[in-house]
Amino acid sequence: xxxxxxxxxxxRGTVGGAFEGLISERAPAVEAxxxxxPEIAGVLRRSEGDFERxxxxxxxxxxxxxxxxxxxxxxLRALHEGRHVVTANKQxxxxxxxxxxxxxxxxxxxxxxxxxxxxxxxxxxxxxxSLAATRISKVFGIVNGTTNFILTEMAASGASYEDALxxxxxxxxxxxxxxxxxxxADAAAKMAILARLAFHSPIRLDDxxxxxxEEIQPEDIAYAKELGLSLxxxxxxxxxxxxxxxxxxxxxxxxxxxxxxxEGPFNAVMVEAPAITEITMSGPGAGGVETATAVLGDVxxxxxxxxxxxxxxxQLEIVSDIASAFYLHLEVADRPGVLARIADVLGRNQVSxxxxxxxxxxDDARLVMVMHxxxxxxxxxxxDEIAGLDFLRAKPRAIRVIEEEFV
Amino acid sequence: xxxxxxxxxxxRGTVGGAFEGLISERAPAVEAxxxxxPEIAGVLRRSEGDFERxxxxxxxxxxxxxxxxxxxxxxLRALHEGRHVVTANKQxxxxxxxxxxxxxxxxxxxxxxxxxxxxxxxxxxxxxxSLAATRISKVFGIVNGTTNFILTEMAASGASYEDALxxxxxxxxxxxxxxxxxxxADAAAKMAILARLAFHSPIRLDDxxxxxxEEIQPEDIAYAKELGLSLxxxxxxxxxxxxxxxxxxxxxxxxxxxxxxxEGPFNAVMVEAPAITEITMSGPGAGGVETATAVLGDVxxxxxxxxxxxxxxxQLEIVSDIASAFYLHLEVADRPGVLARIADVLGRNQVSxxxxxxxxxxDDARLVMVMHxxxxxxxxxxxDEIAGLDFLRAKPRAIRVIEEEFV
Numbered sequence: 048x049x050x051x052x053x054x055x056x057x058x059r060g061t062v063g064g065a066f067e068g069l070i071s072e073r074a075p076a077v078e079a080x081x082x083x084x085p086e087i088a089g090v091l092r093r094s095e096g097d098f099e100r101x102x103x104x105x106x107x108x109x110x111x112x113x114x115x116x117x118x119x120x121x122x123l124r125a126l127h128e129g130r131h132v133v134t135a136n137k138q139x140x141x142x143x144x145x146x147x148x149x150x151x152x153x154x155x156x157x158x159x160x161x162x163x164x165x166x167x168x169x170x171x172x173x174x175x176x177s178l179a180a181t182r183i184s185k186v187f188g189i190v191n192g193t194t195n196f197i198l199t200e201m202a203a204s205g206a207s208y209e210d211a212l213x214x215x216x217x218x219x220x221x222x223x224x225x226x227x228x229x230x231x232a233d234a235a236a237k238m239a240i241l242a243r244l245a246f247h248s249p250i251r252l253d254d255x256x257x258x259x260x261e262e263i264q265p266e267d268i269a270y271a272k273e274l275g276l277s278l279x280x281x282x283x284x285x286x287x288x289x290x291x292x293x294x295x296x297x298x299x300x301x302x303x304x305x306x307x308x309x310e311g312p313f314n315a316v317m318v319e320a321p322a323i324t325e326i327t328m329s330g331p332g333a334g335g336v337e338t339a340t341a342v343l344g345d346v347x348x349x350x351x352x353x354x355x356x357x358x359x360x361x362q363l364e365i366v367s368d369i370a371s372a373f374y375l376h377l378e379v380a381d382r383p384g385v386l387a388r389i390a391d392v393l394g395r396n397q398v399s400x401x402x403x404x405x406x407x408x409x410d411d412a413r414l415v416m417v418m419h420x421x422x423x424x425x426x427x428x429x430x431d432e433i434a435g436l437d438f439l440r441a442k443p444r445a446i447r448v449i450e451e452e453f454v
Numbered sequence: 455x456x457x458x459x460x461x462x463x464x465x466r467g468t469v470g471g472a473f474e475g476l477i478s479e480r481a482p483a484v485e486a487x488x489x490x491x492p493e494i495a496g497v498l499r500r501s502e503g504d505f506e507r508x509x510x511x512x513x514x515x516x517x518x519x520x521x522x523x524x525x526x527x528x529x530l531r532a533l534h535e536g537r538h539v540v541t542a543n544k545q546x547x548x549x550x551x552x553x554x555x556x557x558x559x560x561x562x563x564x565x566x567x568x569x570x571x572x573x574x575x576x577x578x579x580x581x582x583x584s585l586a587a588t589r590i591s592k593v594f595g596i597v598n599g600t601t602n603f604i605l606t607e608m609a610a611s612g613a614s615y616e617d618a619l620x621x622x623x624x625x626x627x628x629x630x631x632x633x634x635x636x637x638x639a640d641a642a643a644k645m646a647i648l649a650r651l652a653f654h655s656p657i658r659l660d661d662x663x664x665x666x667x668e669e670i671q672p673e674d675i676a677y678a679k680e681l682g683l684s685l686x687x688x689x690x691x692x693x694x695x696x697x698x699x700x701x702x703x704x705x706x707x708x709x710x711x712x713x714x715x716x717e718g719p720f721n722a723v724m725v726e727a728p729a730i731t732e733i734t735m736s737g738p739g740a741g742g743v744e745t746a747t748a749v750l751g752d753v754x755x756x757x758x759x760x761x762x763x764x765x766x767x768x769q770l771e772i773v774s775d776i777a778s779a780f781y782l783h784l785e786v787a788d789r790p791g792v793l794a795r796i797a798d799v800l801g802r803n804q805v806s807x808x809x810x811x812x813x814x815x816x817d818d819a820r821l822v823m824v825m826h827x828x829x830x831x832x833x834x835x836x837x838d839e840i841a842g843l844d845f846l847r848a849k850p851r852a853i854r855v856i857e858e859e860f861v
Contacts, residue, residue: 267783299781449707
C-alpha cells in the first residue's frame with residue numbers, strides 16, 4: 048500500500064469545511080485517480096491549530112484563509128519547505144504571484160489556484176495547460192457572481208441597484224460589505240491573474256483599470272432591453288496594438304453574444320485565439336462545495352503528477368428506459384372527438400400533456416403536443432396505440448424535449 | 455540545452471498539415487512552457503515514410519490517420535515501445551480504448567486524445583483532471599458539428615433536411631458521405647468515450663443507442679419555434695436508477711437552456727455533478743488548426759509532465775486607448791435642433807452612430823444612442839463636449855457595448 052497523501056488545511060470557513068467533507072467523501076476516488084489516499088494532517092483555524100506542526104506533517108498545504116496577511120507568510124513558508132500549495136486566494140495570487148511562483152520553482156514544487164478565478168469553471172487549467180502553447184489574443188468574461196446576480200435581478204424585475212443588492216445580500220450572493228465586488232476591484236484581481244497566465248507577462252494589479260456597477264440605473268437596462276441588449280460587468284484582457292489592455296467595466300451585449308445568457312451568480316469566461324476561434328466556459332462562480340471541488344481538482348493534479356490512469360473502477364449497468372419528455376406531431380382527420388380520443392390514450396398510459404397547438408388543414412388537422420417528462424416506455428406504448436387510430440392521416444412523429452429550464 | 459522533443463507524425467491530411475505548421479510556429483512557446491524544443495522527427499503518409507524509422511526516432515507519436523486500421527497497430531506498437539501517444543481518433547479510442555490504455559499503463563507512458571471529442575473544447579481534460587475525483591452525474595451536449603450546422607440552417611431558413619445537408623457539404627461542414635454524422639454514429643462514439651471517462655466504467659460502443667436527424671421535417675422545427683423550442687442532436691450520458699444510460703437523439707430545448715444558443719458547427723458539452731452544479735464548455739467542434747491546437751495541448755502536457763512553469767516570458771505594454779462602442783443616455787430639452795447639435799459633436803469627433811431611440815418626456819426628451827466601435831479617446835472627447843451643451847438636463851451616462859455578434 049502506498050503512503051497516504053497528507054494535506055494541511057489552513058482556514059476552515061465555508062470552503063474549508065466543504066473541502067474537509069469532500070476529502071472524506073471522495074478519498075476512494077482520489078486514490079483511484081492518483082494511487083494515493085488523501086488525509087487531512089491538521090486544520091489551522093483562527094483560534095486553534097499550530098502552523099509549524101501542520102506544516103511538518105503535510106505534503107500539500109491548502110490555503111483557504113483569504114486575504115494576504117498572514118496567508119502570504121504561510122504559503123511562502125510552505126513553498127520554501129518543499130510543500131506543494133493549493134490556494135483559492137485571488138488577492139494573494141494577483142498581488143504576490145511572482146514571488147510565490149519563484150519560490151515554487153526554486154523548491155521544485157507546484158502552486159495551483161484554479162479556485163481563485165471563476166470558482167469551478169476550469170479557466171486556469173485550460174489557459175495554462177490546454178492552451179499553454181497557443182497565442183491567446185483575448186480573455187474576457189463575467190468573473191464576479193455578485194454583480195451578475197444584481198444586474199440579472201435589475202433586468203428581470205426593474206429593481207433599483209440598491210434593492211437588487213439588498214436581495215443579493217439576503218440570498219448570500221453579496222457580503223455585508225460588498226464594496227470590492229460592486230466597484231469592480233474583485234473582478235480586477237481575477238483579470239490580472241488571467242492576463243498574466245494568458246499573455247505570459249507580469250501584469251500587476253495596478254495595471255488593471257476598473258469601473259463598477261454602482262451607478263447603473265434601472266432605466267438604462269430597460270432602454271437597452273428595447274435595443275436587444277443585456278448588461279454585464281465584463282473583465283477584458285486583450286492584445287492590442289502596442290501591447291495589452293486589461294479592464295473591468297459594465298457593458299451591454301447583443302442577444303446573440305455567448306455571454307448574454309449567463310445569468311444570476313454564474314461566471315463565464317471566453318478565450319480567443321486565431322488557432323481556436325473561441326472557447327466559452329461557464330458555471331457557478333462561487334459556493335462552498337463548488338469552490339472546494341476546484342481545490343480538490345488541483346490536489347488531484349499534484350498527486351497524479353502524471354497523466355490520468357484510465358482504469359475502469361466501476362461496473363455500471365446500461366439502463367434503457369429513461370424518463371423523457373416528447374414532442375408529438377400528428378396529422379389527423381378534422382372531426383369531433385379526435386383530440387379526446389388521443390388524450391384518452393395518453394391518459395391511460397399516464398403520459399401528461401404540457402402544451403397543445405392544433406391547426407386546421409382542409410379536411411385534416413395538425414396536432415402538435417409537448418408532454419411532461421415520464422418513463423419512455425409509457426410514451427412508446429401510447430404512441431403505438433395512437434399510430435393505430437383510424438383517423439390518423441400520417442405516421443406520428445415523436446422527438447424528445449429537454450424540459451428543464453435553467454437559471 | 456535540453457534535448458529536443460522529437461515527434462513522429464502519422465498522417466498528414468488537414469489536421470496533420472495544420473499540426474506541422476503549429477509545431478514550427480509555436481516551438482518557442484512550447485519550449486517556454488515545457489523546457490523542451492519540439493521537432494517533427496518524421497511524417498508517415500499513405501504513399502511515403504517508414505513507420506519503423508519514424509518510431510525509432512520519436513519520443514511522442516501523434517496519430518492523425520483516422521479509422522482503426524492501421525491506426526490501432528501503429529499506436530499499439532508505439533506504446534509497447536515506450537512512446538507516448540497523442541491521437542485525435544475517436545473510433546480508435548471508442549473501440550479499442552481499453553486495449554490502448556492497458557498498453558500505456560504497462561509501458562508507463564501516456565495516451566492523450568483531447569481532439570477526439572468536441573475538437574478544441576477541452577472536455578476530456580476537464581473530466582479527467584479537474585473533475586477526476588468528482589462524482590459526475592451527467593455529461594451531455596452537442597458533439598457533432600455537421601448535424602448542428604444542418605439543424606441551425608433548417609431553423610434559420612426553413613430549408614429541407616436535404617437542402618441544408620447540401621449546403622453543409624458546399625461549405626465543408628459535411629463530408630461527401632455524411633452517413634456517420636447524420637445517423638448519430640459519430641456522436642455515439644464520442645459519447646462512449648465521455649461516458650467511460652466520466653463514470654470510470656468500461657462503456658462499449660454497442661452500449662450507446664443512437665438516432666440521427668435524417669427524418670426531421672422543417673415543419674417540426676417551425677412548430678417548435680412557436681413553442682419556444684430549438685432542435686439539437688444531443689448526446690446524453692447519465693447515471694440513472696440501476697446504472698447508466700448513454701444515448702444520442704434529436705431533441706428540442708427550451709430557450710433558457712444553455713445549449714439552446716449553440717449554433718452552426720459549434721460543439722458544447724455540459725457536465726453536472728452535485729458538487730459543481732454544472733459546467734458548460736463550447737467552441738468549434740472541428741477545423742484543421744483548431745483540432746491541431748487540441749493535439750498540441752496534449753503534446754505540451756506530456757512534455758511538461760509537471761505543473762506549469764509560471765515564468766513570465768513576455769514584457770508587454772499596457773495600452774489604455776482601446777476601441778470601444780458605447781451606449782449613450784442623454785436627457786435633453788425637447789426642442790428643435792438638439793439632435794442635430796449632438797450629431798454634429800459626434801461627427802466632428804469621428805464617432806459613428808449605430809442606433810438612436812428618442813422619446814418625449816414632458817418638456818424634456820430622452821435620447822438613447824448606441825455607437826459603432828471606435829477609439830475610446832474620441833468618444834470621451836465628444837462626451838465632454840456634449841456634457842457642456844446648454845440644453846442638457848442631466849449628466850450623460852455612457853456604458854460600453856460589445857458590438858460583435860456571434861455565429
